[in-house]
Amino acid sequence: LFVQGPLGPGTVIACDRDKTNYLVNVMRLADGAVLHVFDGVNGEWRARLRRAAKKAVELLVEDQVRPQTDASDLWLIFAPLKQARLDYMVQKAVEMGASRLVPVTTRYTQVGRLNLERVSANAIEAAEQCGVLSVTPCDDMKPLPTVLAALPADRLLVFCDEDAAIANPAEALQPFASAPQPLAVLIGPEGGFAPEERAMISKRPRTIALSLGPRILRADTAAVAALAVVQAVLGD
Ligand code: SAM
Numbered sequence: 001l002f003v004q005g006p007l008g009p010g011t012v013i014a015c016d017r018d019k020t021n022y023l024v025n026v027m028r029l030a031d032g033a034v035l036h037v038f039d040g041v042n043g044e045w046r047a048r049l050r051r052a053a054k055k056a057v058e059l060l061v062e063d064q065v066r067p068q069t070d071a072s073d074l075w076l077i078f079a080p081l082k083q084a085r086l087d088y089m090v091q092k093a094v095e096m097g098a099s100r101l102v103p104v105t106t107r108y109t110q111v112g113r114l115n116l117e118r119v120s121a122n123a124i125e126a127a128e129q130c131g132v133l134s135v136t137p138c139d140d141m142k143p144l145p146t147v148l149a150a151l152p153a154d155r156l157l158v159f160c161d162e163d164a165a166i167a168n169p170a171e172a173l174q175p176f177a178s179a180p181q182p183l184a185v186l187i188g189p190e191g192g193f194a195p196e197e198r199a200m201i202s203k204r205p206r207t208i209a210l211s212l213g214p215r216i217l218r219a220d221t222a223a224v225a226a227l228a229v230v231q232a233v234l235g236d
Contacts, residue, residue, distance in 0.1 A: 005039025079189030094126035096227035108191025164209035
């Protein structure tokens with residue numbers, strides 16, 4: 001269950017009405033039941049359910065199950081899409097193991113404002129559904145050059161580009177299979193990257209241009225496909 005952190009031994013997590021309903025009526029957990037909770041930062045913890053009031057329960061955090069490792073430190077850098085497609089892309093990206101969502105504005109980004117609450121709610125729902133331990137809620141969108149300039153040098157950038165020459169992603173990513181780098185996958189907006197953006201991205205050292213085949217995919221499809229390829233080659 002995703003809960004607001006920080007988590008530690010003895011932390012008491014008060015459950016609001018929705019969470020109480022989910023635990024008691026949907027999951028049908030009784031007093032003393034033990035479940036696993038995570039806050040997206042501090043790994044996974046065992047917590048015991050107990051009555052807090054007539055219609056409310058709380059969770060008493062006991063011990064840590066799995067410390068957070070950053071082996072699966074996989075970022076998706078994306079240009080926001082129209083709502084339904086964005087919902088889909090965020091959910092599937094987290095299911096595919098994206099631990100950080102980094103929205104960027106590019107010359108052809110068609111979306112002016114990002115509903116951060118909705119992005120985080122989709123990411124958390126997907127994380128709970130597939131037991132992903134860490135999904136760092138995303139910041140508001142920033143210009144692509146700003147994000148690339150801030151990206152640490154050791155974060156290899158996989159730049160998904162329909163015009164990219166490389167046909168075999170596994171080959172291109174192979175060098176990173178042994179020591180998986182923290183990795184950022186970059187997907188362009190529905191209108192694609194502008195020429196000056198392509199030039200800027202390609203200039204970045206250790207950037208791999210990844211082709212996902214000859215068809216032009218929608219950005220949300222390309223995001224899921226690219227993350228699947230990266231996980232298949234470098235999966236944790
Ligand atoms: N510029 C394209 C066009 O000609 O209209 C549209 C861009 S596509 C809808 C959105 C993004 O998905 C691209 O910027 C790229 O990052 C990714 N993408 C789409 N098809 C791809 C492919 N075959 N290989 C790699 N990336 C792809």
